[in-house]
Amino acid sequence: MTRAETCVVACAEAWRGDGAVLAGYAGLIPQLGARLAQLTFAPELLVTDGEATLLRDGRVEGWLPYRAVFSMVAAGARHVMMGASQLDRFGNQNISCVGPWERPRSQLLGVRGAPGNTVNHTTSYWVPRHSPRVFVERVDMVSGIGHDRGAHEIRRVVTDLAVLDFETPDRSMRLRSVHPGVTVDEVIAATGFALTIPAGVPATREPTEEELKLIREHLDPHGLREK
Amino acid sequence: MDKRVTIAEVVGEIRDGMTVGIGGWGSRRKPMALVRALVRAGKKDLTLVTYGGPDVGLLVAAGCVKRVVTGFVSLDSIPLEPHFRRARSAGTIELTEYDEGMLYWGLLAAANRLPFLPIRAGLGSDVMRVNPGLRTVHSPYADATELVAMPAVGLDVSLVHLNRADAGGNGRYLGPDPYFDDLFCLAAKRRFVSCERVLSTGDLIETGPPQTLLTNRSMVDGVVETPHGAHFTSCVPDYGRDEAFQREYATTDWDAFRARYLDGDEDDYQKAVAG
Numbered sequence: 001m002t003r004a005e006t007c008v009v010a011c012a013e014a015w016r017g018d019g020a021v022l023a024g025y026a027g028l029i030p031q032l033g034a035r036l037a038q039l040t041f042a043p044e045l046l047v048t049d050g051e052a053t054l055l056r057d058g059r060v061e062g063w064l065p066y067r068a069v070f071s072m073v074a075a076g077a078r079h080v081m082m083g084a085s086q087l088d089r090f091g092n093q094n095i096s097c098v099g100p101w102e103r104p105r106s107q108l109l110g111v112r113g114a115p116g117n118t119v120n121h122t123t124s125y126w127v128p129r130h131s132p133r134v135f136v137e138r139v140d141m142v143s144g145i146g147h148d149r150g151a152h153e154i155r156r157v158v159t160d161l162a163v164l165d166f167e168t169p170d171r172s173m174r175l176r177s178v179h180p181g182v183t184v185d186e187v188i189a190a191t192g193f194a195l196t197i198p199a200g201v202p203a204t205r206e207p208t209e210e211e212l213k214l215i216r217e218h219l220d221p222h223g224l225r226e227k
Numbered sequence: 228m229d230k231r232v233t234i235a236e237v238v239g240e241i242r243d244g245m246t247v248g249i250g251g252w253g254s255r256r257k258p259m260a261l262v263r264a265l266v267r268a269g270k271k272d273l274t275l276v277t278y279g280g281p282d283v284g285l286l287v288a289a290g291c292v293k294r295v296v297t298g299f300v301s302l303d304s305i306p307l308e309p310h311f312r313r314a315r316s317a318g319t320i321e322l323t324e325y326d327e328g329m330l331y332w333g334l335l336a337a338a339n340r341l342p343f344l345p346i347r348a349g350l351g352s353d354v355m356r357v358n359p360g361l362r363t364v365h366s367p368y369a370d371a372t373e374l375v376a377m378p379a380v381g382l383d384v385s386l387v388h389l390n391r392a393d394a395g396g397n398g399r400y401l402g403p404d405p406y407f408d409d410l411f412c413l414a415a416k417r418r419f420v421s422c423e424r425v426l427s428t429g430d431l432i433e434t435g436p437p438q439t440l441l442t443n444r445s446m447v448d449g450v451v452e453t454p455h456g457a458h459f460t461s462c463v464p465d466y467g468r469d470e471a472f473q474r475e476y477a478t479t480d481w482d483a484f485r486a487r488y489l490d491g492d493e494d495d496y497q498k499a500v501a502g
Binding site: 065073096101104142 | 252279297298299300301306307311312315316318324325326327328329331346347348349350351352353354356357403404405406407
């Protein structure tokens with residue numbers, strides 16, 4: 001079992017119990033997670049090819065052009081796992097730019113659909129490198145809104161070190177589990193704000209034999225997840 | 228009802244300072260032959276409204292742009308657009324940054340001759356901070372929900388690229404997604420469709436089911452056949468994105484790129500990229 005495989009399963013877990021909602025994703029690990037969830041414990045999940053085609057276990061089952069995606073967004077029938085260049089304790093996310101918006105040090109993608117996603121439906125985040133550069137006190141441009149700004153639900157943040165959630169009284173970020181081989185202190189050191197740390201942080205669950213077989217032989221036989 | 232025009236005639240209708248809507252999405256089905264022609268013509272102070280890709284990059288690098296109205300600028304397989312990034316950090320362009328769904332709603336409002344449409348997207352986000360002119364409204368009904376009053380995004384001109392069209396402007400997409408090309412046409416005063424092939428109306432109808440006819444002739448003022456005209460963006464099923472060329476674009480100094488590919492006309496460009 002590799003760290004990437006743990007992360008795929010942790011991403012899949014974010015969609016557990018969602019029913020027939022549209023799974024959105026940015027990046028390979030969340031994509032594998034969504035497909036794994038659909039193949040196992042979340043069979044009703046809708047998964048796209050990243051463009052306008054709905055896939056069920058790799059086979060076409062429907063059509064969903066962007067205009068229809070926006071309707072599902074507005075209706076709240078979606079759970080996306082986006083990336084985050086910056087993220088704060090309430091789940092405010094930035095993918096727009098770093099530095100002052102008027103003249104940024106680094107222009108990134110733009111806000112994309114993050115404002116609409118976060119106000120309308122469940123959103124989770126995938127952070128491939130957990131660091132104080134990502135987990136900051138204040139984000140430079142609030143793209144996705146957090147719980148203190150009216151987010152519908154920020155459910156999980158999956159990183160290369162840990163899984164975080166917002167199951168606290170003020171819905172600020174909490175350490176939910178650490179991946180096997182990672183210590184709580186490592187996560188604290190890699191986070192630029194004070195996390196809620198429960199007594200006795202569990203380890204992120206390990207993939208089952210079935211899940212490992214699906215990931216290795218079916219979903220990602222060329223091992224792109226390890227790159 | 229023969230609306231066939233040349234690239235030069237389309238460019239001649241676009242004056243400095245106009246607001247130009249560009250169809251497609253990211254690095255997908257962009258009217259690049261028309262974009263290249265705007266670069267060659269040295270247009271100035273354009274406001275671009277677009278789900279941004281290399282259309283933004285080329286026009287910004289060439290100094291044609293005053294403002295970009297968008298939710299993102301990306302080359303898809305290369306996430307960040309180098310020329311747009313450089314111009315933003317240098318402060319040489321202005322930006323109106325909306326959520327993607329807000330931009331859709333703004334085009335939809337313009338297409339439906341409404342001053343605004345209500346939407347939740349944007350509430351609570353810094354889109355409200357960087358667009359201080361945005362207002363919210365409250366539902367006049369019992370729920371009294373607060374919503375963003377997304378203003379209509381009206382266009383002087385729209386440029387879109389489709390797979391097939393007839394000479395009158397009935398147009399068809401053959402790929403997986405119409406994007407918002409019909410709305411760009413409906414939101415604009417003057418509308419130009421470039422396409423891979425102009426067919427007779429009869430032949431156009433034969434190429435697929437009626438629901439993939441995205442534009443009708445009332446939505447279009449000019450049609451120009453530009454084979455391979457979306458290059459280097461994707462125009463499936465006619466051709467995919469030219470990833471090698473896009474990498475060259477993204478990593479080559481602008482002056483060198485321009486000299487190599489853009490100093491001649493569209494025929495020269497197509498010969499150069501055919502290698």
